[in-house]
Amino acid sequence: MSAIVSIGVIALVAVLQVDGYRRMVAVQRKQISAAANALVRMVDQQIDSSLGPLLALRNVVDDPAPDVLRQRLAEVQARHPELPGFVALDARGGVLAAVGTAGADWAPAMRAPPLSLLGATVRVAIGTTTPPSMRVLVATRAAEPAAIGTLIDADGVRDGMTHMMLARGTLAVFSPEGRLFVANREGISPHWHDAWNNEGHAPADEDSDHFHARVASARYPFVVVVTVDRAGVFEEWMRQAQPSMLGGLALIVLLNVGAGVFTRAYRHQVRLVEALSRTTRHLGDVQRTGHIGLWEADLSTGTIAWSGHVHEITGFPPERMEGRQGTYFKLIHPEDQPGMVAWLRRFEQGDGPYDVEHRLCRPDGREVQVVLRGARITDEGGASILTGTITEITALHETRLRLRDSDRDLAASEAAYRQLLARVPLPLVIVRDGLIEYANLFAERRLGREDRSLLGRDAADFLDSETLEAIGRGGESGNITAWLEPEEGMPFEAELALSQVRDGSRGTLVIMRDVTEQRRYEERLNHQATHDELTGLPNRRSLRETLQRLIARTALDDSGLMVLFIDLDHFKVINDALGHALGDQVLRDITLRLGDALFGEGHVGRFGGDEFVAMLPFTGPVAQALQVLPRIQAAIEEPLEVGGTVQRLRCSIGVAFATRDGADADTLIRNADTAMYDAKRSGRHTWKRYSPDMHAVAMARLTVLSRLSGAHLDDELALVWQTQHAGDDGRVIGVEALLRWPSAPGDLDMPDRLVPLLEETGAIVQIGQWVLREACRQQRRIAQLLGPDCRIAVNISAQQLVNADLVAEVRRALEETGAPASSLELELTESAFMQEPERAIQTLHELRAMGVSIALDDFGTGYSNLMYLSRLPLDKVKIDRHFTSALLQEDVDASICRSIVFLARNLRLEVVAEGVETPWQRRWLMAEGCTAMQGWLFSRPVPLDELGAQVAPADPVAS
Ligand SMILES: Nc1nc2c(ncn2[C@@H]2O[C@@H]3COP(=O)(O)O[C@H]4[C@@H](O)[C@H](n5cnc6c(=O)[nH]c(N)nc65)O[C@@H]4COP(=O)(O)O[C@H]3[C@H]2O)c(=O)[nH]1
Known part of the structure; x- marks a missing residue:
């Protein structure tokens, strides 16, 4: 039996699924029409944003100077060749400024509706209300309405199409006369547009292979056509059918359990009723066959006579009944005895017949239920007797009791079932024959009105015909999506779970889940996930996806693809000075300008902060593609009004080409970024093409950062020392500490690399501290080797002067190592003083007050402003070795070197010449009055252990 039921259920589910397919087709129809509408909205928005610069013209009318207006109009016209003329009008239609359409009559355009654009009319208004006294109008070429196509970002639309329809359908945007603007797949010809020209109806009959929808934009001249393959829908249904079949079966089983509770209780009741009637029948048999006890009592004598069956009922043998009424009375259950007395009293009012029901307690311990029926018979003499029957009804009584219990059970289980439905935390109704038979509280609240119940109402008041049809078919389970119309409030989209109620006639249980918010949320999430909130541009993730797609396409059609990484120069300064709100405004303006500069030919996205990435497919030579770079730079450089100030921004751009510089999106973007970084290093405001050695530099930076920012500098770094000598006798007067990185990668073992x-990465601050401390630590040994008066010179970077508390650091290094302050000399370059001159002068004064000497390094290469230098608290200047080396060629005009030495001596400071390599240079310097020297003539930089050899060098003058 259960097998038959199961087969029936499976067959039922199969029928449901077939019908599910029909519903899926209906949903599909709705979806393609929704996709067509969404696509129209999207393209409308795109055209709006493409026309952003036109709309931005509204801003220029803040300043009504005709020259300014004309210039701005001309700029926009240059960027939009498809729009030949613009004019700015005052509120009365008087022309304030016009380009491209001089002498035209603009009055009709004043009557054009706001924002209607590129229609069939010759002139239309695009700006109407800002400020209220003016309008900016644009003339279009009426003969070429198809120019609208240039305003559509085809790849952006294709992106959107992917989200709307995935891969199953075909979407296309045409001009009304059939010119294809964009489609989500290749090979669509204008004939395709003609084929689907009858709005909403397939040209062929229902056997056609497609469903389609066609929607025309109300704002711009284009139409959207969407089709879906019937085969694709079938496949999708096949994919969905399996889980929903299982779900359907599970639901049916669940409902069967519920219905089973009903059915069991009902059957139980039927069985009891049958038992009751059987018992009643038996009773009839008993009566028929004389199985009823008969009795006759004489009330005046208290005697009673019995038929034989009375003994069977009472269980008392005849000899013990002895014909006494009292004997019977004693057998009656004590609780029922008062009832017996009352029954007897009834004969005082009449002759009967009267019935009394009571229990008898039999001698064998059994309790039986009997009914005594009696009537009074009076003879002619006036003597009366009571006579009647006694019938055992124990079975009947028990059945009656069970029936009463079962009635209670049945009422309880139905209540439980109703309660179960009422507790489903979603709106739920049972529809039977098109009427709402049951509605839980949630359904009443969501669909109905407070003063009017849903019960008995026509379901068509709330559900559309398709949904009703699905419900009306009955016997099905599954989910459908529908728009519901509540009596109060807005229609809403809901997912409906349908299941058959199996209790005789066919009803359908409908559980509703409002998915309006969920849909809205999904759409918002989708947009947020792929777009940057501030600029509305595609974000990093979506950029990467688009780039990956473009790379694949490039490989197919053998075209080129250029990736630009654009970073604004010193944008942080704008942010810091003008605040983040204006900084955001700048980024939005730059976004518009980038769009203009690319002529809508590529894709731009915001990579983060002030970084943008542009992707430009190209077909011609690379040199031609690169011509976009000056255009971008010029667009960004245009003066920008921000918060009442005029700013001129610049940018650094890195360029990478697919697939030469990377075969995947991440590598290409990274390499364009590396090239941008190189452009920044080369002084910003420039662009660089990626080359692999840039990558090597970037890797070196990474190594430096990871190895030299750790705590183990002692294991990585070392100091070498170069002696300084008196020019006349060659004695050692000082030593300079020079940094080395013995295990450095590449050529980073020398400090000039x-x-x-280190300066670039900022690591110099920490490493400078290490050098200072290490030099002070080695001072004691140097004093032992070269004498206590030998000063140690340590190079100090500009960043240490600006970013660290140099005074405190020097003091700590001296205290911790025990080196005397008088033995320490700090070498700083002129540029170090220039960053924050007043603070630098203050720091130097404090250092000198401690007893530390200060030397100006690389003298002659910097600003050498004497006025300024005279304010610095210096002890020594060191003539840069490039001036000394210029003396190597004896025929070189020595006048520059002479002036440098002269300048240094005139500062009345100790002067040391660096880079002395030949005796000739030494003699020349001595002759010019420079008596202290450093250079390979005396010693190369050596480790501490080898410094002892410098104590008594041979006098080079003599050699
Ligand atoms: N051709 C030639 N070169 C000579 C001669 N005599 C000395 N030199 C080189 O000239 C540089 C002198 O150091 P500097 O002017 O302070 O120039 C230094 C200094 O500005 C910087 N530097 C070195 N160590 C440190 C340091 O610990 N901290 C900071 N901030 N800078 C350092 O790196 C620069 C280069 O250092 P080095 O490569 O060690 O190069 C040293 C030294 O090896 C010579 O006769 N002929």
Whole structure:
């Protein structure tokens, strides 16, 4: 039996699924029409934003100077060749400024509705109310309404199409006369547009292979056509059918359990009723066959006579009944005895017949239920007797009791079932024959009105015909989506779970889940996930996806793809000075300008902060593609009004090409970024093409940062020392500490490569501290080797002067190592003083007050402003070795070197010449009055252990 039921259920589910397919088709129809509408909205918005610069013209009319107006109109016209003329009008239609359409009559355009654009009319208004006294109008070429296509960002639309329809359908945007603007797949010809020209109806009959929808934009001249393959829908249904079949079966089983509770209770009741009637029948048999006890009592004598069956009922043998009424009375259950007395009294009022029901307690311990029926018979003499029957009804009584219990059970289980439905935390109704038979509280609240119940109402008041049809078919389970119309409030979209109620006639249980918010939330999430909130541009994730797609396309059609990483120069300064709100405004303006500069040919996205990434497919030579760069730079450089100030921004751009510089999106973006970084290093406001050695530099930076920002500098770094000598006798007068990184990667073991990198990364501050401390630590040994008067010179970077508390650091280094302050000399370059001159002068004074000497390094290469230098508290200047080396060629005009030495001596400071390599240079310097020297002539930089050898160098003058 259960097998038959199961087969029936499976067959039922199969029928449901077939019908599910029909519903899916209906949903599909709705979806493609929704997709077409969404696509129209999207393209409308795109055209709006493409026309952003036109709309931005409204801003220029803040300043009604005709020259300014004309210039701005001309700029926009140059960017939009499809729009040949613009004019700014005052409120009365008088022309304030016009370009491209001089002498035209603009009055009709004043009557054009706001924002209607590129229609069939010759002139239309695009700006109407800002400020209220003016309008900016644009003339379109009436003969070329298809120019609208240039305003559509085809790849952006294709992106949107992917989200709307995934891969199953075809979406296309045409001009009304059939020109294809964009589609989500290749190979769509204008004939395709003609084929679907009858709005909303397939040209072929229902056997056609497609569903389609066609929607025309109300604002711009284009139409959207959407089709879906019937085969694709079938596949999707196949994919969905399996889980929903299982779900349907599970639901049916669940409902069967519920219905089973009903059915069991009902059957139980039927069985009891049958038992009751059987018992009644038996009773009839008993009566028929004489199985009723008969009795006759004489009330005046107290005697009673019995038929034989009375003994069977009472269980008392005849000999013990002895014909006494009292004997019977004693057998009656004590609780029922008062009832017996009352029954007897009834004969005082009449002759009967009267019935009394009571229990008898049999001698064998059994309790039986009997009914005594009696009537009074009076003879002619006036003597009367009571006579009647006694019938055992124990079985009947028990059945009656069970029936009463079962009635209670049945009422309880139905209440439980109703309660179960009422507790479903979603609106739920049972629809039977098109009427609402049951509605839980949630349904009453969501669909109905406070003063009017849903019960008995026509379901068509709330549900559309398709949904009603699905419900009306009955016998099905599954989910459908529908728009519901509550009596109060807005219609809402809901997911309906339908299941058959199996209790005789066919009803459908409908559980509703409002998905309006969920849909809205999904759409918002989708947009947020792919777009930058501030600029509305695609965000990093979506950029990467688009780039990956473009790379794939490039590989197919053998075209080129250029990736630009654009970073605004010194944008932080704008942010810091003008605040983040105006900084945001700048980023929005830059976004518009980038769009203009690219002529809508590429894709731009915001990578983060002030970084933008542009992707430009191209077909011609690379040199031609690169022509966009000056255009971008010029667009960004245009003066920008921000918060009452005029700013001129610049940018650094890194360029990378697919697939030469990377075959995937991440690599290409990273390499364009590396090239941008190189452009920044080269002084900003420039652009650089990526080359692999840039990557090596970037890796070196990374190594420096990871290895030299750790705590183990002692294991990585070392100091070498170069002696300074008196020019006349060659005695050692000081030593300079020079940094080395023995295990450095690449050529970073020498400071002229390493130090600039450390400066760039900021690591110089921490490493400078290490050098200072290490030099002071080695001072004691140097004093032992070269004498206590030998000063140690330590190079100090500009960043240490600006970013660290140099005075405190020097003091700590001296205290911790025990080196005397008088033995320490700090070498600083002129540029170090220039960043914060007043603070630098103050710091130097404090250092000198401690007893530390100050030397000006690389003298002659910097600003050498004598006025300024005279304010610095210096002890020594060191002539840069490039001036000394210029003396190597004896025929070189020595006048520059002479002036440098002269300048240094005139500051009345100790003068040391660096880079002395030949005896000739030494003699020349001596002759010019420079008596202290440093250079390879005396010693190369050596480790501490080798410094002892410098104590008594051979006098080079003599050699
Ligand atoms: N051709 C030639 N070169 C000579 C001669 N005599 C000395 N030199 C080199 O000239 C540089 C002198 O150091 P500097 O002017 O302070 O120039 C230094 C200094 O500005 C910077 N530097 C070195 N160590 C440190 C440091 O610990 N901290 C900071 N902030 N800068 C350092 O790196 C620069 C280069 O250092 P080095 O490569 O060690 O190069 C040293 C030294 O090896 C010579 O006769 N001929």
